[in-house]
Amino acid sequence: MSAFRPTLLAGLMAAAAAGLVCVPGAFDAASTAEANATNARRQYYSGWHYSAPSRYHYRVYHYKPTPTYTSYRRRYVVYYPTQPRYVYYYNPYSHRYLGRFDLEAEGEGKYSQLAEKDQKENLEEIPESAFPALDKMPVIPDAEDGERMAPLPEGLPEDEGEGSED
DSSP states (O other), X not given: OOTTSXXXXXXXXXXXXXXXXXXTTOOOHHHHHHHHHTTTOSXXXXXXXXXXXXXXXXXXXXXXXXXTOSSOEXXXXXXXXXSTTEEEEEETTTTEEEEEEETTOOSSOOEEEOOGXXXXXXXXXXXXXXXXXXXXXXXXXXXXXXXXXXXXXXOOOOSTTOSEEO
């Protein structure tokens, strides 16, 4: 990780100010329309976006804590080309990295959930030793029925320009 890259939050806030991504509490008509069109789904991932200033790709994981929940909540899935083995899950509400998905792992266990004490705003502050052994995807945040998060869909951006740019 390079020291000159701004925090993920700063990049997402800049994208929100430009109207390119919705952050909690902000209105984004495109995201709302997409969510309404897919209201029957409990969870889904957006396409990839590219943050040119910060040089990372991200997609949005939309989910409903319960099947009857009326709106979607979000997590960001961040891919750093400098770390091609992993994508990192980020909570925009708490401003913390939650865990990572191992793109090279075989079988069902591909996710490493950080303990709450190890969740940080900056990825550089999380030591490799903080990531536990791989396991199944975690339960959908705030879900009471035990439904697990959908795994990351296949396919990564191939270069820095792929996906919509922030």
